Amino acid sequence: MRYRPARAMEAQTVPDRPGLPLRERLRELPPVQAAARNPQAAAAAVIGAFVVALIVGEGLQEVAQRGLTGLSNGAIYALGAVGLTLVYGILKLVNFAHGDFLTFGAYMAFIVNISWGGPLVLAILFAIAVTALLGVALEKAMWGPMRARGAGTLQLLLMAIGLALVIRYVIQFAFGTELRQLDVNNTATADFLGLSIGRTFLVVIGVGFVVLLATGLMLRYTLLGKRMRALSDNLELAETSGIDTSRVILYTWVFAAGSAGLAGVFAGAVTQVQPELGFEFLLPIFAAVVLGGIGNAFGALASGIILGVVIEWSTFFIDPGFKLGVGFLVLIIVLVVRPQGIFGQARTV
Amino acid sequence: MTELLPTLPLAIDLEAFASLGFWTGVGILAGTYTIFALGLQINVGFTGIFNFGQAGFMAIGAYSMAILVTDAELSFWLALPIAILITIAFGLLIGLPALRLRTDYLAIATIAAAEALRLFALNARDLTGGAQGIFGFDNDWDDVSDSILSGLESLGWTNPETLFPLFLVVWGVAIVLIIALTALQKTPWGRVLRAVREDEDAARALGKNAFAYKLQSLAIAAALGAIAGFFLALNLRFIIPDEFLPIFTFLGYAVLVLGGLASYWGVAVGSIVFWTLFEGLRFLELPFDEVQIRALQFIVLGLVLILLMAFRPQGMFGKRQEMVLGD
Numbered sequence: 149m150r151y152r153p154a155r156a157m158e159a160q161t162v163p164d165r166p167g168l169p170l171r172e173r174l175r176e177l178p179p180v181q182a183a184a185r186n187p188q189a190a191a192a193a194v195i196g197a198f199v200v201a202l203i204v205g206e207g208l209q210e211v212a213q214r215g216l217t218g219l220s221n222g223a224i225y226a227l228g229a230v231g232l233t234l235v236y237g238i239l240k241l242v243n244f245a246h247g248d249f250l251t252f253g254a255y256m257a258f259i260v261n262i263s264w265g266g267p268l269v270l271a272i273l274f275a276i277a278v279t280a281l282l283g284v285a286l287e288k289a290m291w292g293p294m295r296a297r298g299a300g301t302l303q304l305l306l307m308a309i310g311l312a313l314v315i316r317y318v319i320q321f322a323f324g325t326e327l328r329q330l331d332v333n334n335t336a337t338a339d340f341l342g343l344s345i346g347r348t349f350l351v352v353i354g355v356g357f358v359v360l361l362a363t364g365l366m367l368r369y370t371l372l373g374k375r376m377r378a379l380s381d382n383l384e385l386a387e388t389s390g391i392d393t394s395r396v397i398l399y400t401w402v403f404a405a406g407s408a409g410l411a412g413v414f415a416g417a418v419t420q421v422q423p424e425l426g427f428e429f430l431l432p433i434f435a436a437v438v439l440g441g442i443g444n445a446f447g448a449l450a451s452g453i454i455l456g457v458v459i460e461w462s463t464f465f466i467d468p469g470f471k472l473g474v475g476f477l478v479l480i481i482v483l484v485v486r487p488q489g490i491f492g493q494a495r496t497v
Numbered sequence: 498m499t500e501l502l503p504t505l506p507l508a509i510d511l512e513a514f515a516s517l518g519f520w521t522g523v524g525i526l527a528g529t530y531t532i533f534a535l536g537l538q539i540n541v542g543f544t545g546i547f548n549f550g551q552a553g554f555m556a557i558g559a560y561s562m563a564i565l566v567t568d569a570e571l572s573f574w575l576a577l578p579i580a581i582l583i584t585i586a587f588g589l590l591i592g593l594p595a596l597r598l599r600t601d602y603l604a605i606a607t608i609a610a611a612e613a614l615r616l617f618a619l620n621a622r623d624l625t626g627g628a629q630g631i632f633g634f635d636n637d638w639d640d641v642s643d644s645i646l647s648g649l650e651s652l653g654w655t656n657p658e659t660l661f662p663l664f665l666v667v668w669g670v671a672i673v674l675i676i677a678l679t680a681l682q683k684t685p686w687g688r689v690l691r692a693v694r695e696d697e698d699a700a701r702a703l704g705k706n707a708f709a710y711k712l713q714s715l716a717i718a719a720a721l722g723a724i725a726g727f728f729l730a731l732n733l734r735f736i737i738p739d740e741f742l743p744i745f746t747f748l749g750y751a752v753l754v755l756g757g758l759a760s761y762w763g764v765a766v767g768s769i770v771f772w773t774l775f776e777g778l779r780f781l782e783l784p785f786d787e788v789q790i791r792a793l794q795f796i797v798l799g800l801v802l803i804l805l806m807a808f809r810p811q812g813m814f815g816k817r818q819e820m821v822l823g824d
Contacts, residue, residue: 242601294807301600302547303806306754309747310802313795321785321792431612434605469620476613483606484594 195454198461206464213343214460220349220418221432222456223356227411228429229436229448230363231404237380237443238400240301241291244308246408247430248315253279253409254330254416254425255319261331268331275409283405284398286311292394312427320423327420330413352414359410360449367445376400380443432459432472435479441489451489519776521658525732527772528667531765533725533745534752535674536718541750542758542815543682544714545694546596547604551722551749553611556741558584558723559730560618560625566634568624573637581723588719589712596711608743618738630737638731660732667728674721675761682761690714744795751801757815766813771801 202211232246253275261271290311294304336347367373375396378386387393408426415429436455440447455475462474482489533555540548561580565571571579595606618625625631645662658664681687692700693707700707730736748771756767778794785793805812 240601242604290803290807299806299810302541303810305547305601305604306750306802307806309750310799310806313744313747313799314803317792317795317799321789321796324788431609434609438602438605467620470616473613473616476609476616479609480594480606480613483598483602487598487602 191454195458198458202461202464209343211461212341213345214463215457216343216345216353217349218457218460219453220352220356220414220456221460222453223353223360224411224414224418224429224452225432225436225456226360226449226452227356227407227414228433229440229452230360230445231407232433233437233440233443233448234376234380234400234445235404236437237445238376238383238397239291239295241304242308244305244430245286245312245315246404247426247428247433248312248319249279249283249405249408250412250415250426250429251319251423252282252315252426253412254421255323256409257413257416258323258328258330258421262328271330272410272413275413276406277409279409279412280402280406283401283408287398287401292397316423316427323423325423327422328416329420330417332417334418346418348417352418356414359407360453363407364446364449372396372399376403377445380445428472431479432456432475435475435482438479438487439482439489444489447489517658518660519780521660521664523769523772523776524664525660525667525728526776527765527768528664528671529725529728529732530749530752530772531671531768532667532674532721532728534749534756534764534768535671535678535761536721536725537749537753538758538761538764539678539690539714539721540718541753542760543687543690543694544711545600545697546711546714547600548607548715548718549604549743549746550591550607550611551718552741552743552746553607553614554584554588554719554722555726555729555745556611556614556618556738557587557719557726559726559736559741560631561723562727563631563634563730563736564624566637567631573634576634577727580727581720584719584723584726585716588716592712592715596708596715608746611741611743611746615738615741618741625738628737628739630735632735635731635734663728663731670724670728671765674724675765678761686710747802748798751798751805754805754810754812754815755801757812760812760814763812763814770813774801 199211228246228250231249232243235241235243235246256278257268257271257275259271260266260274261268266274290307291304294307299307332348334346334348337344338347338350367377375386375391376399378389378391379393379396379400383393386396411429412426415425419425432455433452436452437448439455440449440451455478458478459471459474463471466474533551536551536554537548540546558580561583562573562576565576565579566573569576591607591610595603595610598606619627621627642659642662645665646657646659649657649661682690689700689705689710692703692705693710697707700710729740733740752768752771753764754767755771756763756765774797775794778797779790783790783793
């Protein structure tokens with residue numbers, strides 16, 4: 149038998165421990181204390197100050213221009229993050245294969261759009277549907293049975309990694325490593341207010357934000373959305389209160405994989421379709437998930453967009469080659485200083 | 498052979514498969530990844546910390562060594578211990594904040610740290626040569642290699658395999674490390690490590706500084722990663738950022754779980770089995786092109802991970818009761 153102290157007791161004994169976590173020690177400083185009490189306001193204040201400083205230093209025009217570019221990546225991060233965070237929150241599964249769901253979606257769109265010559269809208273719908281189906285199939289074949297057997301963290305982590313490799317390299321096996329292009333016009337730009345943005349980027353921002361808004365409303369107001377959040381909050385409690393959890397889990401996979409498929413098509417449209425596509429987006433998506441607080445869908449949505457913009461703005465100071473490093477840096481700093489994210493609550497950690 | 502046996506697509510190119518060149522190559526890779534995965538073993542198997550950044554440690558070790566030799570013009574033999582120390586310092590730097598995290602967060606944090614490093618290596622061209630990488634750091638090794646080769650010739654082996662000295666040295670080092678680590682595991686220090694794995698709170702209640710033990714475990718893994726990095730660099734004769742993708746950490750995990758958790762000798766066997774399978778795939782007479790064979794290798798890697806975790810999570814030599822699979 150193992151002795152495990154209750155979470156609440158553990159929290160109370162924290163200050164007495166010799167190896168007091170850094171964030172606990174930091175919390176004793178007054179401004180940090182205030183920030184810890186209201187992390188959203190603190191984050192908003194930091195970002196606000198950052199934006200003002202940028203505008204003063206670099207000019208409104210340039211800041212808005214790069215911010216706009218950042219929004220399209222932000223929309224992709226947010227779309228990827230919202231599904232990843234729900235799966236993480238509900239199933240306690242760190243789905244390393246989520247990035248490869250994006251790749252899968254992009255290739256499904258490529259098949260319809262290029263191989264079969266179909267219209268892009270149809271390709272997007274097909275990609276969403278088939279990726280959602282993949283998510284459900286994997287739940288039925290792999291994750292459900294493993295949960296029933298009481299698999300541990302390491303087992304699930306390594307299975308997710310194995311799955312990621314299988315998806316990625318089956319795609320590479322079938323399509324090769326060539327960079328492929330969806331049928332989008334990447335040279336046309338839209339100009340307004342003195343800003344210029346690629347038409348594809350604009351479509352990604354437009355459609356992305358509509359979908360993200362719909363997602364937010366769905367989670368906030370529909371019964372399914374409420375159930376998903378209830379499961380993410382506490383699966384046993386949700387089950388006790390009469391929610392058909394296995395059904396909601398299936399819907400969660402439909403939603404998570406489907407949104408990943410859409411994110412993948414967008415990612416393929418603004419860059420190129422290639423087997424590493426989703427993997428390159430995975431760590432920024434993880435950063436958005438952690439920043440938003442694991443399991444917190446709204447947090448993931450907001451953090452994804454913030455991250456996309458901030459990463460783009462970071463190119464004012466650093467070589468663009470390093471800009472993805474900013475995502476990793478944010479991820480590590482947030483994990484260390486505030487692992488529950490700016491939208492999460494301490495007890496989720 | 499393909500033309501002779503068109504109806505047998507799964508025939509093995511026996512000639513290539515039986516050649517000493519093939520086995521020397523496989524042996525070097527297996528030895529390198531044995532050392533690499535020994536680090537994962539002490540972390541995952543004996544301390545219960547999920548280090549997913551081992552490829553990052555390998556990168557720091559290999560790059561520090563190469564930069565010290567080519568830029569600072571240090572002797573290769575002096576560069577090795579310094580590179581190990583640099584890697585340990587990085588391990589402590591990452592471990593100090595990250596080891597306080599919950600297991601799954603630690604996995605994400607370490608993989609992000611390793612990727613950040615790879616990205617740095619890719620972009621800091623002045624220091625690391627960017628995507629072209631670094632070469633020309635192995636002259637001192639070549640002298641040793643040549644003298645081993647002439648030694649082999651004097652023993653009566655005409656025309657020995659040029660990479661055979663590396664094979665001998667990598668396995669010599671791997672076996673010494675396995676013996677040392679196995680002995681270390683039997684000391685009181687090793688027993689505390691296991692206690693931390695089993696129940697950190699209980700270890701702490703007994704007055705053991707669990708965090709310090711975890712940090713020491715990570716430092717040892719970093720050092721082992723660096724040593725694996727040296728052999729990787731000597732085998733390739735150059736280093737490029739692509740050799741340190743997270744996928745190589747996952748490969749290390751496949752080696753680890755194939756051999757079994759909490760067994761250092763198991764790592765060596767797991768590595769030999771894995772690399773024989775992995776490289777042997779290239780000699781199956783399959784009707785695929787090179788990219789497809791490469792993809793097939795990684796599909797097999799993924800399947801090994803999935804199937805082992807689903808059906809035999811303790812691996813070949815692991816003991817089920819020695820596993821901490823839960824939180």
